[in-house]
Amino acid sequence: MKLVILCGGQGTRFREETEFRPKPMIEIGGRPILWHIMKLYTHHNVTDFVLCLGYKGYAIKEFFFNYEMRTKDFTVYLGREGGVKYRSDHEETGWSVTLAETGESALTGARLRRVRKYLDEQTFCLTYGDGVGDINIKELIQFHQSHGKLGTVTGVRPPGRFGELQTQGYKVNAFAEKPQVTEGLINGGFFVFEREFLDRYLDDRDDLSLEREPLQRLAADGELMVWPHQGFWQPMDTYREWKLLEGLWQTGHAPWKVWE
Template sequence: MQVLKKITITQDFSILETLKIFGTYDGLRLLIVNDLNNNFIGIITEPDIRRGLLSGLKLDDNISSIINKNPIIANIKDSKEYLLSLASQHNIHEIPLMDNNGKITQIISISSLLKTKHYQNNIVIMAGGLGTRLKPLTDTLPKPMLKVGSKPILQIILERFKQQGFRNITLCVNYKSHIIEEYFEDGSKFGLNINYVKEEKRMGTAGALSLIKNIGEHPFFVMNGDILTEIDFSKMLEYHQDQKSDITMGIREFHYQVPYGVVQTDKKGGIVSITEKPNLNFNVSAGIYLLNPSVIHLIPQDTFFDMPNLFNKILCEKRYNTSTYLVTDYWIDIGRHEEYNKANSDIEE
């Protein structure tokens, strides 16, 4: 944030003043231009100044006429892959990132995105479900091993984590677990470190965590093994840490249109209002969570316990910080045949 302040100028800066700032902070090749109320106007680059000088501007003229007011920008939550694609498409080296309030909060350098980070955080994948709604496909295979395109769902999930620098994987398995274990083994052929937790009975989306002997000291992800998403997990981790959260739930916006006119009545049965086929908006769980190891002791041993149970217990405790992280990237929960067919159609596209 300190660097951002140093590369933010106003439109009354002269060309000479602007030139003196270029490249002095982290080698960034663009400057942010705000108005006097700190509202974003645009950006300015050295090529913008070069074109201005060639058109007759002098070094003591201000930059107002050469500001790029329609620059390529991205949202602070956009994935690494999207940012790289944007940079390649427009042949640019830095991209300003804007929050939902219209404020530039960061300048991302494309060269920094190309450097792979390595995280010590553990990834726990719940891969023990019966997949009842996907029968008869799951009569012979556990749901996470159903193929989307040419790869099992679980392999796509794990490769996504690996691409982002997460290598430590724990698979919680139960139904037809031998198929998963024989395919992934210890993970070394996939460039991963995979451990297994075997549920002797169904433990729920949180109960299996009580079986993990050593979760480590870092926040860890818990994710359902039937979700395909293009979320940037590193950004969710950064958000979790910035919020000083003990447990973070990934959420999605869910929209539902009531197919009828909704009638609101008073206590006597009189009509107050009628709304024709209203749209209802909800936040729903995305099946992706971040937990600090300190909350593990809240999970009972050897008992079926779902994530909603854990969140409700944490809320009752009132001494833990909770937060939500809005997942706006591609996301699909492959729970039924319709979603499974859509996932295969999406991957073909």
């Protein structure tokens, strides 16, 4: 199964860092948060990634293009017949990473629509490139496959500044983008969709936000289900939130590190 990661936003609430690099490349423990997200999914046997690039996307391209050099021992043979021989391996062997330019100013719905050509399976995962959690991806996928609807969103319960989910059992009745006050589950990302969602609910408009019209319509049509997550979940939108995640990693108590 493929995972689409939304990596193109400008990260305006974290301008002290995103002025120089895209938010998914901000490091926790010396590795980009994007890498942490990919390691989480790899633990659950999802190793085929499609990255939706936009703002400063070249930094993400350079990171993966030079990944072997960054992570392996190697010998360089100089001269006319020279070359490079890698002397070690890394734990990310087997990853497939497609880096797709989806527009400098496009919103999330447009970005997802523009990688449609790379999604050749019926079901795919989607998440944001700036949040981590101890999400059981395998159970999330199994839940999605059990209910037969077009979409599943992971619902979490942190502070109320994200899209609130009005639910009835496992069914999402309404999707409200960033309400001022919230008491219920909120959009934690970590979605699973059927490919039909791309054709019926998305188009190519730059200003198409996934969290507004598409998900609101999907919920109104009874095609969006919620998978409640009671464990750790934390976005990284500000320096304060980065400091929290970095501190957890440095003390060896990072709940999202489910891999060995």
